[in-house]
């Protein structure tokens with residue numbers, strides 16, 4: 001693939017000139033500068049110069065959920081695996097959270113070209129939401145058409161157990177209710193429209209496929225479906241907060257994903273979301289247990305083999321769906 005030309009709009013699909021040239025807006029946090037389309041093209045071109053892999057599918061690994069992309073598993077699953085640490089990537093933030101390795105892994109998984117983010121960026125790390133989602137736009141510029149966003153989450157649905165996998169059916173953008181949205185600020189039409197719809201955020205066919213794959217792998221008993229929400233973190237929730245979230249129909253709560261999915265849908269990527277239920281959210285003051293990040297990482301380790309099998313199969317099936325849909 002030749003380097004991306006910044007004038008090519010929306011992955012080459014459309015050549016309408018942008019309505020707004022995105023200024024370098026100073027954001028409210030940490031003096032972070034908003035990046036222009038051209039800056040992200042530079043980042044994408046850097047990556048294209050460092051790997052021969054041209055990914056169709058992008059995976060974001062949740063807390064403690066990325067270990068199956070490590071060397072041992074890579075050798076088993078991925079051909080041409082190549083890791084690029086975030087520190088080496090121009091304009092990329094760096095990972096500061098335990099359980100987030102901080103690198104991109106490029107390779108072929110059963111012949112499907114993929115890129116995995118072994119480590120995501122969170123609002124509570126001090127990054128504004130648009131910066132947390134910068135890699136999603138870079139993936140788009142690399143040619144990624146489908147995003148698989150995974151996360152560790154607390155379970156609110158009383159039927160869920162620790163270690164269950166929840167296919168995300170929908171989300172509630174709590175931070176967005178307060179005006180904090182990754183698309184806040186001037187819109188660059190080369191990525192997508194000013195007012196993107198969000199009622200089909202999580203691809204319906206992918207959700208159906210995931211349920212079929214769960215049956216094939218005989219893990220249907222631990223695979224659920226539900227609504228995810230993201231809070232800003234880094235603290236876990238109070239009892240009153242959990243009870244409120246339950247009332248509004250939330251099944252699982254975390255501190256990520258929602259803004260990544262909004263960014264991906266804005267630039268017309270297909271999305272599949274998967275939450276690993278790592279802890280039970282406490283709904284009563286009598287309950288002794290307290291949520292903690294160690295437990296979250298432990299459950300990720302416990303489910304590593306299942307995640308590897310599930311995500312690998314989904315990558316292949318989703319890629320074939322894309323091929324079938326292509327003109």
Ligand SMILES: O=P(O)(O)O[C@H]1O[C@H](CO)[C@@H](O)[C@H]1O
Nearest residue numbers: 062063151152255256293296
């Ligand atoms: O959403 P991911 O990155 O999977 O991680 C979840 O787990 C961490 C808390 O233990 C938070 O970062 C929360 O967002």
Ligand SMILES: Nc1nc2[nH]cnc2c(=O)[nH]1
Nearest residue numbers: 152153154253254255296
């Ligand atoms: N907000 C939040 N994030 C999590 N990530 C993993 N578990 C939890 C949780 O209980 N609450």
